[in-house]
Amino acid sequence: MKVGIPSPLVSYTRQSQVEASGATLAEVLVDLDRKFPGIRFRVVDEQDALRPHMRFFVNGEQVFSLEHALSPRDEVVLVQALSGG
Amino acid sequence: MATKKASVSVLLATRKGAFLFHGDAARKRWSLDGPHFLGHVIHHLVLDPRDGRTLVAAAKTGHLGPTVFRSTNRGRSWKEAKIPPAFPKAKKGEPLRSVNHTFWLTPGHPSESGVWYAGTSPHGLFRSEDGGDTWEPVSGLNDDPQYRTWMGGAQDGTPDGPKLHSIIVDPRDAHHLYLGMSSGGVHESRDRGRSWRPLVKGLDVVSGFDPKNIAFHDPHCVRICPSAPERLYQQNHCGIYRIDRPGDTWQRIGKRMPKQVGDIGFPLVVHPRDADVVWVLPMDGTSVWPRTSPGGKPAVYVTRNGGKTWQRQTQGLPSERAWWTVKRQAMAADHAAPVGIYFGTTSGELWQSRDEGARFGLVARNLPEIYSVETGAFR
Numbered sequence: 122m123k124v125g126i127p128s129p130l131v132s133y134t135r136q137s138q139v140e141a142s143g144a145t146l147a148e149v150l151v152d153l154d155r156k157f158p159g160i161r162f163r164v165v166d167e168q169d170a171l172r173p174h175m176r177f178f179v180n181g182e183q184v185f186s187l188e189h190a191l192s193p194r195d196e197v198v199l200v201q202a203l204s205g206g
Numbered sequence: 207m208a209t210k211k212a213s214v215s216v217l218l219a220t221r222k223g224a225f226l227f228h229g230d231a232a233r234k235r236w237s238l239d240g241p242h243f244l245g246h247v248i249h250h251l252v253l254d255p256r257d258g259r260t261l262v263a264a265a266k267t268g269h270l271g272p273t274v275f276r277s278t279n280r281g282r283s284w285k286e287a288k289i290p291p292a293f294p295k296a297k298k299g300e301p302l303r304s305v306n307h308t309f310w311l312t313p314g315h316p317s318e319s320g321v322w323y324a325g326t327s328p329h330g331l332f333r334s335e336d337g338g339d340t341w342e343p344v345s346g347l348n349d350d351p352q353y354r355t356w357m358g359g360a361q362d363g364t365p366d367g368p369k370l371h372s373i374i375v376d377p378r379d380a381h382h383l384y385l386g387m388s389s390g391g392v393h394e395s396r397d398r399g400r401s402w403r404p405l406v407k408g409l410d411v412v413s414g415f416d417p418k419n420i421a422f423h424d425p426h427c428v429r430i431c432p433s434a435p436e437r438l439y440q441q442n443h444c445g446i447y448r449i450d451r452p453g454d455t456w457q458r459i460g461k462r463m464p465k466q467v468g469d470i471g472f473p474l475v476v477h478p479r480d481a482d483v484v485w486v487l488p489m490d491g492t493s494v495w496p497r498t499s500p501g502g503k504p505a506v507y508v509t510r511n512g513g514k515t516w517q518r519q520t521q522g523l524p525s526e527r528a529w530w531t532v533k534r535q536a537m538a539a540d541h542a543a544p545v546g547i548y549f550g551t552t553s554g555e556l557w558q559s560r561d562e563g564a565r566f567g568l569v570a571r572n573l574p575e576i577y578s579v580e581t582g583a584f585r
Binding site: 129130158159162163164165166167168169170172173174175201202203 | 267268270273286287288290292293294295296302303304305
């Protein structure tokens with residue numbers, strides 16, 4: 122499936138949209154980390170919690186659980202909500 | 207005093223990236239290399255003195271998770287650590303701990319090539335044996351039930367979170383370590399981190415709190431004297447201290463500071479070759495703790511007799527209206543003769559003295575808020 126990558130993470134992927142696979146968002150993150158080592162830990166912490174200000178949208182809807190089930194035709198977008206100075 | 211020519215680089219970690227200043231032999235002209243990691247929060251940038259070429263940087267951004275970058279070519283290229291410092295996955299029912307940022311980096315003993323230590327926020331001690339590429343938690347500290355109590359939670363540290371800092375490796379013994387926790391006290395290990403014991407006797411805590419409770423102790427910066435490793439100095443939340451091992455009691459040497467200035471501050475720097483010489487940069491620790499230069503008049507203070515007397519050093523520094531702060535890891539000495547003193551301010555200024563504090567000059571300004579200043583000699 123296609124996964125949109127926010128600009129702060131493009132240093133890992135070199136492109137703003139990449140292909141990844143997985144039956145859940147958690148599995149997609151593992152696949153992304155296999156292709157782009159280090160990217161997962163910037164997004165989720167060591168307790169598998171999504172870091173503050175990181176958000177997933179699946180087919181335009183915000184999703185909060187990394188166990189959210191996915192199908193191959195889903196479009197996943199990872200968004201980083203910028204704030205602060 | 208004879209002047210020994212030395213090549214010195216000054217490494218700055220800032221809230222918005224890292225900057226390297228390479229000095230000429232006289233330490234008069236500086237070439238700027240940077241910013242590296244523009245926009246990343248860099249808490250510490252350290253050159254490995256054992257090889258003179260490995261740089262390790264502790265990084266995060268405002269929103270991305272924490273990581274560590276390494277360079278072995280003076281910063282021309284950087285590689286991210288394969289396994290940055292991180293706590294183990296919590297078992298069911300255990301508190302969830304996650305590293306917010308790596309705050310402190312210390313190269314290991316000269317006999318242990320590739321060993322590094324890292325201190326994190328919240329409190330955690332980590333060790334790398336491969337030059338900072340992969341990091342393992344030091345369970346003897348991180349998972350000790352008593353230490354977990356003293357470490358407290360996220361609300362028990364500094365406004366920016368609890369900090370494990372001042373990781374010191376005894377140059378005589380790779381197994382002998384010290385560290386500081388803000389808050390949580392000063393601690394010592396004689397077995398390379400497997401077990402720890404507090405070293406807080408003689409230290410004051412904030413009035414009204416019980417000094418017997420280790421959690422209330424707040425060391426800001428602890429330094430060992432390279433020329434006499436049995437001696438350590440400490441800038442604490444509650445004064446300036448010295449300890450001479452094997453003694454176990456800190457002496458408050460800051461009582462000899464001028465009353466109107468006090469002995470509160472963040473950084474402390476020791477002379478590389480004379481254990482009686484120490485520099486501090488006091489801050490305003492009155493009322494609501496402004497943590498600025500007292501009265502807006504920054505001054506370095508030096509003792510040349512182990513803390514019996516202190517002299518004010520202000521030549522070249524602003525004489526008024528300078529309301530900045532120098533953070534605990536943002537002041538350093540080089541190894542030249544006479545010793546160079548460097549400090550970076552929260553307002554983004556890098557100051558330098560080539561003559562042990564007799565006179566200061568501005569090296570750079572308009573930088574981001576400076577979090578740490580380290581010196582090193584590239585080879």
